[in-house]
Amino acid sequence: NQTRGSDFVLMGIFTHSPTHTFLFALVLGIFTVAVLGNTAMVLLIYLDTQLHTPMYFLLSQLSLMDLTLICTTVPKMAFNYLSGRKSISLAGCGAQIFFYVSLLGAECFLLATMAYDRYVAICQPLRYPVLMSQKICGLMTASSWILGSLDGIIEVAVALSFSYCGAREIPHFFCDVPALLTLSCTDTVMFERMIFICCVIMLLFPVAIIVASYARVILAVVRMGSGEGRRKAFATCSSHLMVVGLYYGAAMFIYMRPASHRSPTQDKMVSAFYTILTPMLNPLIYSVRNKEVARAFMKIFCCDSTLTKTATDPT
Template sequence: MAWENLTFNSGFILLGIFNHSPIHTILFSLVLGIFIVAFLGNSAMVLLIYLDTRLHTPMYFLLSQLSLMDLMLICTTVPKMACNFLSGRKSISMAGCGTQIFFYVSLLGAECFLLAAMAYDRYVAICHPLRYPVLMSHKICGLMAASSWILGSMDGVIEVAVALSFSYCGAREIPHFFCDVPALLTLSCTDILTFERMIFICCIIMLLFPVTVIIASYSRVILAVIHMGAGEGRRKAFATCSSHLMVVGMYYGAAMFIYMRPTSDRSPTQDKMVSAFYTILTPMLNPLIYSLRNREVSRAFMKVLQKGKFRE
């Protein structure tokens, strides 16, 4: 009962990433700007793909799911960080911390599997174009997306249940701007070695398995593209695949850096910087990478703008 009184009633303190110095105020304003761009960019991608029937294909459906995940991911961390910074309060309740962990871990896991599904989609489209309607039917595509959400949510439930089962003591100050599991575990009064091993195993499943699928898919894709004759098909294949590989490199590189290192090798400053990269910056870059390098998305956007002008 003493532990329950200590944790559930008092919660935690998020030390954050900014103080109220002039330079940090400017950086905070920059983060808010990035958040607005990410929010609008990902919302626009979801709406464009939903509204334009020409984008109702497996590739763009998966892309809309990625944008939705990015939208939810950035809304999981930045609003609470901004609220704490502007109000001067740094507290977060146990329930709030658990909620952040669940959505954060679930969305990260879901994106891992979704990016693998997107790589498989490109492999089938380029290497087996005649069988694409069968191998990537709307039903199969929907099952891939649903499986990504379900597997990610399962990982979120497991990590929340285990992380909140530990006892926490001391100053209860989390050296982060949100409730990240590795940062939270530094406050634990009990042995977390078993849980660290469990996180490592989860990372192998959630990160290395999808990476293996991605590498295998794009190895075949690159070979197929190399053997293509010069022309529009080869250019389009390179543009689409390079966009996806840019996202994969940013996302998986940062996630592996955070979650596949032992606690003894962690630096709070490094963890906060890398976490800010793939929870704030990457969700902004994803829609920009896919829209700026994709003619179909650009055409859909211009079509919506033209409809708006005609209505005026």
């Protein structure tokens, strides 16, 4: 019995078979790339003054959220796998739930804010400095963090107030609310309904904003006379839509299905996708097709002195 007192047991996602050992090493590689990529994005946007615009500020916040999200789940999973221990304390479980739920909610609202930013930039370019001023952008970002944190506080407070019995084995690689509720000795129907309502607000409301914003954007782009302007607008928006599709598709699959249709294996696989793989893909999606990010990377990390000399040399 690996539980002590009020500890839970995380069943994990890997065994010690050769195949799972390889997959675990792959996850560590993805984790490393995600941490380096998101950290680089935050530093690039902070250090390069040409990237001090609302669009890149929001992108830096997305990278910060992804960085925190992947650090919430993978280190504990890796420690348990390597040490052979599976236990997690009640406080540790509560911390994972809080950060996980808060970051998911905050990212939902931030993605909606990023869609609104693209709508204003493309459809209302003359009013962009007013509608997306530094103050308004800061308020929108702060609201995303605050709303996500409120959702996290509510869910962790209620989830940990229930009584849990039996083996206290969570069929997951981190403390997720739906997986935790399967261990409860008390009736959780009302709480599950509350979670569903929260998911409607946290997922469908931002999706409605994103759909409305990009419907206007697509109409505006189609009407553009300049082929170069149309290409640039589609390149910028397509990156954001790829991230939205990856993130919301997985989140809705997990949290908006009836409990009777869920299986622990499916939940673990999909959760691994959007808590481990998506944080790695986001900086790659935004940087590979973005010339300004590539320029900033070359300037700061590779050849800052060369670019400075070229700029000052009259020949």
